[in-house]
Amino acid sequence: MSLDTLDKLIMIYQRSGLSVSRFASIIGKDRRTLTSWIDKSVCKDPPKEVLESITRFFRYxxxxxxxxxxxxxxxxxxxxxxxxxxxxxxxxYEGGLEYILEKEYDRRFVIHSRFPGPAYRDKIVTFPYKFGNSPQAVALRKRRCEHILDYGFESVEWYSIESLLHFAFSPIGNFYTTSQKIAVLDLMLKTFEDNYNKSLYFFDSQTTKVSGIDTIYMSINPKAHIMFFKIPIDSLIVEITNKMLVYRIHKHFTTPSSAPKHIPKDDAPKILSILKDCIQEGKDIVHFCKNIKRQTPFLPIFSCNLSVELHHLI
Incomplete structure (x- = not known):
């Protein structure tokens, strides 16, 4: 089936998910002109420079x-x-660390694979893995900690609620002692509370279509049109520079209509504080959820991550 140029432009616009204003700015035309093409009130093909703008922006x-x-x-x-x-x-491993430090030097927007992120872990506990113990690796991890924990460094961090609960309460695959858990939470509270340069979110990975996103470290830089994620095999990193794909992934986590259910950044430190109190008191996950219910409106989003057998206890 053949398509004319106008049909193709309309299909690209519809697939983009962009507003009329944003798409019009990309092609260098005003809203009225773009709208006239979309509704086909004008049937003349768009000029060559418009088509070139589309292929250049979307990398088609x-x-x-x-x-x-x-x-x-x-x-x-x-x-x-x-x-x-x-x-x-x-x-x-060392080359991967250097790559990440370079790409996240100015700022970072990260979806973490587990809680806490490496910078907070490495500040509190001895590196828990058998690899990555060379002097260079140790120095790079120290540099990463100092850089990310710096008050002025701009960092947006997303963690799944599942990974937060696993850190606090799971006895499986968890190398943190009680005192280390408290120290991690203290460090993160100090980092994120009352700091406009830092943003912390906890999202529900159970009831929304984000399967897999919460299992890899993904870093997105929409200004540089680049994103990368770590493959947990031989320290490989996949870098993507497709402008539209980077935009779509970033938009998924920053647009209210598409973002997964989550704890807003202003409330995230409160969650850490409640969790810290429970760990200090030796309480279990049910007690934690009861405190969430009493002190916040976020019990439903936590309940989605619990076994249904526990729901009646909260």
Whole structure:
């Protein structure tokens, strides 16, 4: 099935999820002009510079505008990420740390795979793994801690509620002692409370379609149009520089209509404080949830992460 140029522009606009104003700014036209193309009140093909703006911003192949490019090929081209925009960073553990420090030097927006993040862990406990104990690795981890914990460093961090509860209450795969858990929470409270440079979120990974996102370290820099995530094999890192994909992933966590259910940043320190009190008192997860119920409106989002057999106890 063949598509004309205007049909293709409309399909790209609809797939983008962008507002009329934002899309119009990308193509260098006003809202009225774009709207006239979308509703086909004007049937004349958009000028060449508009098409070039679209392919440049979304990193599409120029082939999408060819008359010979039918609907099936067109859709395939929209789905395809150019190989040049995906890179495997294979520099070993130390090289991976250096890469992360470089890419997150100015600021960072991170979805963590587990709670707490490496910087807070390494500040409190001895590095728990058998690899990464070279003098260079130790120095790099220390540098990372100092950089991330600096008051002026801009850091947005997302953790799943499941990983938070696992840290606090699970006896499986948990190398933190009670005193270390308290120290970690103290450190994070000191870092995030009353600091406009830091933002902490806890999201529900159980009832929303974010399966897998909460199991890898993902860092997004929308200003630089780059994101990367760590593969837990041989310290590999996958870097993606597809502008539209980076935008879509970032938008998923920053737009109210699409973000997973979460604890807002202003309330996240309160959750840490309640959790710290429970750990200090030797209380279990049921007691913690009862305190959440008494002191916050967030019990429903925590309940989603508990066994249904515990719900009647809260």
């Amino acid at each position: 192949s120029e082939r999408v505008w060819d008359q010979e490019c039918d609907k099936d090929e067109f859709l395939a081209l929209l789905e395809h990420i150019p190989q040049s925009e995906i890179k495997i960073i294979d520099k070993g």
